[in-house]
Amino acid sequence: MSFKTTEAHEALRRRVREFAETEIQPLAFLLDKENEFPADAIKKFGEMGLMGIPYPKEYGGAGLDVLSYAIAVEELARVDGGTGVILSAHVSLGTWPIFAYGSEAQKQKYLIPLARGEKIGAFGLTEPGAGSDASGTETTALLDGDHYILNGGKIFITNACKADTYVVFAVTTPDIGTRGISAFIVEKDRDGFSFGDHYDKLGIRSSATAELIFNDVKVPKENLLGREGEGFRIAMATLDGGRIGIASQALGIAQGAYENALEYAKERVQFGKAIAHQQVISFKLADMATKLRAARFLIYSAAELKENHEPYGMESAMAKQSASDVGLEIVNDALQIFGGNGYLKGMEVERAYRDAKICTIYEGTNEIQRIVIASHIIGKAPKEEAGAKKKKAGAVTGERKKLILKDGSPKERVAALAEALKKDGYDFTVGIDINTPIAQAERVVSAGKGIGDKKNMELVKALAIQAGAAVGSSRPVAETLKYLPLNRYVGMSGQKFNGNLYIACGISGAGQHLKGIKNATTIVAVNNNANAPIFKNCDYGIVGDVLEILPLLTAALDNGKPKTPAPPMKKLRRSTPKKLPPVWKQHICNGCGYEYIPDLGDPAGGVPEGVLFESLPEGWTCPECGESKDQFIEL
């Protein structure tokens, strides 16, 4: 073993370097200044067959190894950090998930043009509330017949707007954390899919970065990547590999800065000799070269592991974290060597200084990389009461908008509510019989005890007619007050509402009632008690007297014409993702059948929760029968 790249690797390096130096370098200053994407150069790079380096030839790739890909990113980043990440995001993030998890049809349709460089790929995971913690993902994908409907948005997306296909992560089953996330292939030209303004970034300004905005984007069912619920796993596996790309980018940026500094140090004469020959600078250069070599070995070794299908998650995290951390030190030293000259716009080292910083932040901050590395050597930390769990206990009906309309007069608040509902897609020119069985009704207007006297039920019925809804009630209204027949009360013990719009009038929101409406798409609450639990379980709420609000809302929804019959209810079904096998291998004792489960650890044996079998201490024995570790079978 010689720890050397092959001649083929070096030939590729020369080829990419020549391309970068002739096609990118002359433009780099302008691209940086103008925030401009090097579209022509990327097209050319694709024509050279280099946009799909690590993918098989039969899928349009170059059929080369992961190390070749790392070298290509490194060489592009050496002259321009932004161009490096265009390739990295395209290959590692936008293309790899389709290569690894796509069906044959998806590969034929999407992988081939991506690998050929005819199309550009991107990856959408990050959201305002879901950075390092993907369980905060709020973009939703609801299955509606043959399509998923995507709503929400993604931020900080590399290649946004320039890419043709996007691997996007969205919640298909709410309230179950990362298990409810699925991955989708979304094409650029889908209706309702748009982009925010380009970010004005500190560095890597030649790469395009923007928001993705999904507004009722219809994505065909066959664009689901992998299985429902598999999204988080796909994202994590993708980022494992993506880290090799970012590490290479950091390495390339630092390499370029180092070479510039070295050259400058040899030319710049002070005190009668080149500063390179002055010890303080020579030591800097020596340190820079050492750091580069160490980072390069970490990256190449991770790439080799990946290529050979060996575990590489920890090694790629080490490579990314280390290369980007020392990258910052190297660009800092390089600029220092340049002195005041390096501080000027137009200097490559000045650009490298800015470009390098992002590498410690994106595709998993270096803090997250350390969590990944630590989890490999120590095991997962013991479970804490997760924020998501607490939230779940709070709202019986799951995640809701909880938009309480407070501003303006009652009339203005009602108008705002009607507006919001129409914006959500509710058509109030159609209606159903107010006696439609609750389980079949797309909309229900329900009365609680807050409705007061029986004659006020007329207000509820009037609202139901204008809202195109059936009439329902809480349990006491049917059972005790007998305003409605027993089969019209909604709740855990009564009828379950599975439709879309539920308007609760004077209902405080007892637990058993809320359980009956948790499948509702939209819950509206009208109640005079601002502390009623219903307000923590609704999408829209108006605090006020039902006797005042209901007539206002009835009027606001009245289009002056009789309602036309509603089309058959389109139930937005919440599907159940299949449970996936655990990510760790099973280990079972040959002496007794005991299974070691990392989630539980072996507290009696001094092993905390989260320790993988592989990491159990030397001398650990089966807690049930005392067999040694080598007597466990692996599955």
Place this chain on the structure above:
Amino acid sequence: MYCVRKVTEDLYWVGANDHRLQLFENIHPLNGVGVSYNSYLLLDEKTVLFDTVDWAVCRQYIDNVKHVLGGRKLDYLVINHLEPDHAASIDEILLRFPETKLISNEKAFMQMRQFGFNIDGRYEEIAEGDTRSFGKHTIAFVYAPMVHWPEAMVSFDVTNGVLFAADAFGSFIALDGVLFADEVDFDRDWIDEARRYLTNIVGKYGPHIQALLKKATPLLPDIKFICPLHGPVWRKDLGYIIEKYDKWSRYEPETDGVLIIYASMYGNTESAAMCLATKLREKGVRDVKVRDVSNTHVSWLISETFKYSHVVLMSVTYNLGIYPLIHNYLMDMKALNLQQRTFAVVQNGTWAPKSGDIIREFLDNELKQITVLNDELTINSSMTPENGIEMDGMADSIIASMKKD
């Protein structure tokens, strides 16, 4: 009077049948089908007996062994598995045949001492992979730990391809004259009891069966006979039974179908179960099996859960909890490592229905890779037309989840 059958050249079945045993392992009802305890005697330059039988049939067994020996001495007794339904007669053999030496592994000898057998000076210890020649026949010993018990091993006659498989490939049902699986319609008359035997007795140890199958793969072309400790000997179509074992031990369903298990105190949940079964049939599901938990022994429920891809549990609420027999089923399922099934849950209750929520939580948290469909159906005492609409939705979800990805 002896009662034996020839398996192949030099090898005889000398076991016995038991019709008087009501409960196998004192838990699994045999319902009159009985069970056989198989033992095999090899006549070579040395005489070699493979395993013994339950104490209940020891007299018949001694007659059989003596007859086949025909006056020769018994040189060796190989013990593949020490569970007393096969090992209880060891002491008797050692007493009756004073020159016999035991051949087995270290763990088995330790267990023999625990059971109080007097084996001192009477045994030869072998280790994994050892071979012993008895003249014409050479036997190789392969450990099969936790294919039920830790000492379990299988013995393979490399001369003629006979595999003494211990508890693997066994079945309930007494042989009653049958010796070979190809003498009966196994797939029609035996498979259900074979499944019930395997899944209830060894179900938990699927990974160990997988490990054994993996170890045996290179030998497969050489295996001509599989001689289990219960049920018939396999000499034809070995792939049939091996494939079944492979599926069961990977916890993979045999059939895309729905098993409905209900607990009903006064018939209302039963009625709901009938409605659901009818809806599923109407919607085209070809295999729907309905079982009343109160009159179906849990060993059948387990066995059928291994068979079917989908299970619907319909339980009344009992003391604010799960109906005890459903609870028993769930606990057994957990103990037997049952996994990778899709469940739907229906609860009934008259004042506070909640059995379904508890069942759902158990399935989610205590079992492996069980997908519980989102659809929830709560019956308040008895089905209403509105429940019928919800049940339609549930049936649709079940059918949708049966479609392969």
